[in-house]
Amino acid sequence: MEKNLTTGSVFKNVILFSLPYLLSYFLQTLYGMADLFIIGQFEGVASTTAVSIGSQVMHMLTVMIVGLAMGTTVSIAQAIGANNRKLAAKNIGNTVALFMVVSVILMVILLILVHPIVSAMSTPVEAVDGTVAYLTICFIGIPFITAYNIISSIFRGMGDSKSPMYFIAVACAANIVLDYLFMGVFRLGPAGATLGTTVSQAISVVVSLFVILKRKSIILKKADFKPCRPIMGKILKIGVPIAFQDGLIQVAFIIITIIANQRGLNDAAAVGIVEKVMSFLFLIPSSMLSTVSALGAQNIGAKKPERAIQTLRYAIMLTVGFGILASISIQFIAEPIVALFTDQSTASGAEVVRFGGQYLRGYIFDCIFAGIHFSFSGYFCACGKSGLSFLHNILAIALVRIPGVYLTSQMFPTTLFPMGLATAAGSLLSVMICIIAFAVIRRKNRQITLGV
Helix, strand or coil: CCCCCCCCHHHHHHHHHHHHHHHHHHHHHHHHHHHHHHHHCCHHHHHHHHHHHHHHHEEEEHHHHHHHHHHHHHHHHHHHCCCCCHHHHHHHHHHHHHHHHHHHHHHHHHHHCCHCCCCCCCCCCHHHHHHHHHHHHHCCCCHHHHHHHHHHHHHCCCCCHHHHHHHHHHHHHHHHHHHHHHHHHCCCCCHHHHHHHHHHHHHHHHHHHHHHHHHCCCCCCCCHHHCHHHHHHHHHECCCCEHHHHHHHHHHHHHHHHHHCCCCCCHHHHHHHHHHHHHHHHHHHEEEEEHHHHHHHHHHHHCHHHHHHHHHHHHHHHHHHHHHHHHHHHHHHHHHHHCCCCCCCCCCHHHHHHHHHHHHHHHCHHHHHHHHHHHHHHHHHHCCHHHHHHHHHHHHHHHHHHHHHHHHEEEEHCHHHHHHHHHHHHHHHHHHHHHHHHHHHHHHHHHHCCCC
């Protein structure tokens, strides 16, 4: 399971590590999109809106858990790079203890707040009941979502990105089957969508635990689970800024959804569908963030900082190339993509397709800029400076993304295209801040090396 990523071709390591990670993200996004696609085949716009709003809330929680788990990935990767197996085991044990407590507390709090959350989202009246049902079942499944993500973070920190891919493949297959069963056969609507997702996550966790026990590749002692302040402190120091960063990004998108919800049901459904499509297109930027974090951390732990920088450069090249290709292609196929998730033969469905096409054409340019700042964020995490990632994202959200979306929504009430452009503009500011921060870090490191 363990793999040393501090030797050999940097580009080859980036590709071999990122491909399974990319496939994992693809499968995870696929079963998220499956909920929206399948409910669109059996239910109306109200149910589609309920699932899109509910899944946005859950996506925010999931990415925050993944962000917090980044502290685990980096800490374990640095220990592996330094060939310190004892420290790696303590990081794993402390991660399990920390996250299980967090998941139970989070589940209880969110179940109590489910109705206020739905109200805060400005959910259209027609979709309120479906959204409440969706979120209630999802919140109950938070321990399973957390378990899957911490298991994946542990494997990736040890250089293994393939095992999490297999675990999520099991969840994806189970979710699609269960979605058709709960929504198609039993007609449970939004509740069926979330029930399929929750049960499939539980199945994935059971399978992953079975594989771990069978391989005996992770051998932990009872003492490893005992809370250790320095270890937990390091995990939280790296993970908390990333969790807040990812959470704030999702809050920004939720605010965008609220703005769209206030424009009407069709606009809300269009934005919800496009957010799902964009989460799919963001697979490569997201996989590169995690790849740079894991590979960079191992190389920094092995005292090979230049290899970490090479990893960053290759990641930026790959993500920018993908972003340009995606941005050009979407200009020609935006409406057909949105039409996959709604019935365009109806009047409301046709409006959803029209608005969704407009929003997607503007939003797609974010793929280029996000790829760059995601890669930089991965490098900052590997260096233990995840606070920089939080900084550039919060500035982009507060200064550009939210104000821009609100203003364009007011100025252009008949189209969503300018709103899409406003989201991309926020990432452009992030890129500028990342470049400046990277230059400062490089200069300081050179001064330290030269003894200045």
